[in-house]
Amino acid sequence: MTQIIVVTSGKGGVGKTTTSASLACGLARHGKKTVVIDFDVGLRNLDLIMGCERRVVYDFVNVVNGECTLKQALIKDKRFDNLFVLAASQTRDKDALDKDGVGKVLKELEEDGFDFIICDSPAGIEKGAFLAMYYADTAVVVVNPEVSSVRDSDRVLGLLSSKTQKAERGERVEDFLLLTRYNPVRVESGEMLSIKDVEEILGLKVLGVIPESTDVLNASNKGEPVILDMETPAGQAYDDAVARLLGQERALRFTQVEKKGFLSKLFGG
Numbered sequence: 114m115t116q117i118i119v120v121t122s123g124k125g126g127v128g129k130t131t132t133s134a135s136l137a138c139g140l141a142r143h144g145k146k147t148v149v150i151d152f153d154v155g156l157r158n159l160d161l162i163m164g165c166e167r168r169v170v171y172d173f174v175n176v177v178n179g180e181c182t183l184k185q186a187l188i189k190d191k192r193f194d195n196l197f198v199l200a201a202s203q204t205r206d207k208d209a210l211d212k213d214g215v216g217k218v219l220k221e222l223e224e225d226g227f228d229f230i231i232c233d234s235p236a237g238i239e240k241g242a243f244l245a246m247y248y249a250d251t252a253v254v255v256v257n258p259e260v261s262s263v264r265d266s267d268r269v270l271g272l273l274s275s276k277t278q279k280a281e282r283g284e285r286v287e288d289f290l291l292l293t294r295y296n297p298v299r300v301e302s303g304e305m306l307s308i309k310d311v312e313e314i315l316g317l318k319v320l321g322v323i324p325e326s327t328d329v330l331n332a333s334n335k336g337e338p339v340i341l342d343m344e345t346p347a348g349q350a351y352d353d354a355v356a357r358l359l360g361q362e363r364a365l366r367f368t369q370v371e372k373k374g375f376l377s378k379l380f381g382g
Contacts, residue, residue: 115223117230118358119249121273123265125236127257128293131329132351133233134162135340136253139355141196142340145228148187150218151201152245153235154209160200163190164336174202177214183221192341207241215244238268248278251358252288253320258295258306263314270315289320291354296325297370308368321354323347324367 120133130151137149150173151159160166171186176199183199190196199218202209222230234245246252252273256266273286280286292311299305306314308322323329326347332339340351346367353363 115227115230116251117219117232117249118251118253119232119234119246120253120255121234121242121246121269122236122255122262123238123267123269124257124262127236127255127262128323128329129236129255130158130162130233131333131339132253132255132291132293132323133231134159134338135348135351136355136358137163137196137229137231138190138193138338139340139352140229140231140358141190141193143355143359144195146195146226147229147231148197148199148222148227149231149233150199151233152210152241153233154201154205154207154241155203156235157201157203159233160188160198161336162333162338163188163198165190165198165200166336169200172200172202173218174205174209176218177210183218183225207235207239210241210244212244212247216248219248237265238272242269243272243276246273246277246286249273249286250279252286253291254288254315254317255291255293256311256315258292258300258308258311260306263306263311266315270317288317289358290315290317291321291323292319293323294325295322295368297368299325301370308365319365320357321350322365322368323350323354 120129137147140147151157165188171181175181176186188198232245235241300307324346328345328347329339339347342348356363
């Protein structure tokens with residue numbers, strides 16, 4: 114059975130597209146047939162992070178408008194045979210998508226045997242974000258550990274509980290928290306909210322905690338989702354998040370300040 118996951122947030126720039134790309138690659142690496150869809154009409158970035166921007170011929174809006182088939186628009190990933198990308202349009206406005214059109218595309222993907230459909234939502238609570246979350250079974254709410262990001266995400270949770278297809282049926286979208294740019298040193302000094310703080314404010318179970326790192330930006334600039342670099346803490350943390358999404362138990366890593374050993378203290382290391 115196909116699982117539709119929306120990656121969402123209230124605030125822009127928190128790492129939604131990075132998360133969407135890494136979750137999609139991680140699921141494909143686990144053998145799941147996966148497609149990741151960019152819902153940010155007019156401001157597409159997913160194809161850049163996935164490293165397939167030069168291969169975009171048709172986009173999501175073309176499919177919805179019947180200007181091409183879904184198979185023509187799907188871009189097959191070069192690293193995984195079971196991973197596909199559906200890019201957003203750069204030239205249309207945000208009203209180019211509608212609920213029925215989106216539903217039709219998602220239905221066709223389900224019929225094509227996809228295990229997971231990842232919907233990369235635009236930020237905020239406008240039409241694009243609403244369409245990305247409307248058909249979702251699961252939501253991954255991406256949050257930076259700062260007050261403005263947490264507050265804006267609280268508004269998104271309100272939409273998930275009231276404006277989705279599941280909500281209309283009296284059901285609940287399963288929602289998880291994914292904390293990005295987490296720095297335990299700054300948490301300890303009081304500059305940043307702790308995991309517990311954010312959990313208590315939003316009432317969400319933590320799916321993953323991604324450490325603050327230049328590795329994420331470096332990977333994005335190369336068109337390589339950071340989860341593919343398992344030498345980096347960020348890549349390992351995203352891999353842990355994917356494992357938890359698949360029901361595996363993984364301890365949270367990179368959330369504590371590293372304690373200096375005796376020799377480090379002695380020699381000032």
